[in-house]
Amino acid sequence: MTRTMKISEVKNRLSSLVNEVYRKETRVLVEKSGIPVAALVSADDLRRLNQLDRAWDDRTRAIERFSRAFADVPTAEAEAEVARIIAERWQRRAAEAERQLA
Numbered sequence: 810m811t812r813t814m815k816i817s818e819v820k821n822r823l824s825s826l827v828n829e830v831y832r833k834e835t836r837v838l839v840e841k842s843g844i845p846v847a848a849l850v851s852a853d854d855l856r857r858l859n860q861l862d863r864a865w866d867d868r869t870r871a872i873e874r875f876s877r878a879f880a881d882v883p884t885a886e887a888e889a890e891v892a893r894i895i896a897e898r899w900q901r902r903a904a905e906a907e908r909q910l911a
Contacts (some may be wrong), residue, residue, distance in 0.1 A: 811836040819849070 812835050819826060819839050828891070829835045830849050837849040879887045 810834070811838055813840060813845070815836045815839075816841045816846070 814822075814826075814837055816839050819837060826837055826849055830837065830851050833851055833853075836851075836854065838845050839847040839849065841869075882890075
């Protein structure tokens with residue numbers, strides 16, 4: 810459950826809120842002048858968020874490398890090649906799954 814609170818409320822209840830967040834009873838969205846500015850989340854939540862950020866960065870860099878590698882290729886041709894590669898990988902996965910079931 811995520812609770813939205815004014816920063817003044819958070820200041821007054823910080824210790825108890827930290828305990829609730831630690832016990833994973835709540836997350837707190839902190840507002841200042843009605844604008845969400847921060848959040849109190851558990852250390853586990855922060856670790857997961859950091860992992861997601863790293864994964865996002867890795868994928869973004871991969872897309873950027875792909876874009877640079879195919880900069881001279883017409884868009885329609887690149888899209889067709891990507892579709893072909895994806896279809897080929899799905900076929901391989903399906904064949905592998907069938908072998909494992911046999």
